[in-house]
Amino acid sequence: xxxxxxxxxxxxxxxxxxxxxxxxxxxxxxxxxxxxxxxxxxxxxxxxxxxxxxxxxxxxxxxxxxxxxxxxxxxxxxxxxxxxxxxxxxxxxxxxxxxxxxxxxxxxxxxxxxxxxxxxxxxxxxxxxxxxxxxxxxxxxxxxxxxxx
Numbered sequence: 001x002x003x004x005x006x007x008x009x010x011x012x013x014x015x016x017x018x019x020x021x022x023x024x025x026x027x028x029x030x031x032x033x034x035x036x037x038x039x040x041x042x043x044x045x046x047x048x049x050x051x052x053x054x055x056x057x058x059x060x061x062x063x064x065x066x067x068x069x070x071x072x073x074x075x076x077x078x079x080x081x082x083x084x085x086x087x088x089x090x091x092x093x094x095x096x097x098x099x100x101x102x103x104x105x106x107x108x109x110x111x112x113x114x115x116x117x118x119x120x121x122x123x124x125x126x127x128x129x130x131x132x133x134x135x136x137x138x139x140x141x142x143x144x145x146x147x148x149x
Contacts, residue, residue, distance in 0.1 A: 003074045006141040011070015014093075014134035015063045018126045025122040032122035034112065036062050042104075042111045069096055070134050077138075085135045093131020097124055 001009075018036060025031045040058040041049035049055040073092055082088070101123070104112040115123070 001141060001145050004071055006138055006145070007071035007074025008067040009070070010074065010134045010137035010141060011067040012063050013137045014070065014130040014132075015066035017133045018066065018130035019059060019062065021126045021129050022122070025126075032119040033116060034119055034123075036123075036126065039104075039112050040065070042109060048111055066130060070138070073134055074138055077135075085139055086132050089131040089133075089135025089138075090128045091131065093127040093129070093134065094124060096131070097127030 022032070022035045022037075026033075026035045037055050037058040038048050040062040041047065041054060044058060044061060045054065049058045073089075076092075077085075077088060101120075103109075105114075107113070
């Protein structure tokens with residue numbers, strides 16, 4: 001498996017964890033006001049997802065997006081063997097989240113440009129979870145591919 005596929009798989013695995021946190025924080029804890037699928041829904045539909053089909057399609061697109069970010073990480077950090085790889089992943093996740101958070105604010109995108117503090121914290125926790133899971137999965141895939149060869 002080459003770096004592109006490892007990065008995409010690791011990004012998607014991290015995205016699954018990230019979205020699980022988002023749904024848990026939204027539906028169980030009532031901590032945040034916007035799920036990651038809401039973000040993607042606004043970007044794709046111009047409005048919040050209203051139906052299950054719209055939510056599932058937004059989820060699929062979000063997983064593709066985080067897969068792409070995983071590919072970028074895999075190319076930025078080609079040999080993820082350092083001791084601090086989880087911290088590197090957490091930093092990448094949080095930095096990506098802050099940059100992505102800034103874009104709707106700068107463009108004044110409806111529904112996703114202003115958030116209460118709780119939602120911001122929840123989304124940044126999700127970004128850190130994504131980054132750590134991304135780094136761990138990428139390292140695991142890298143090590144398992146070395147065993148195969």
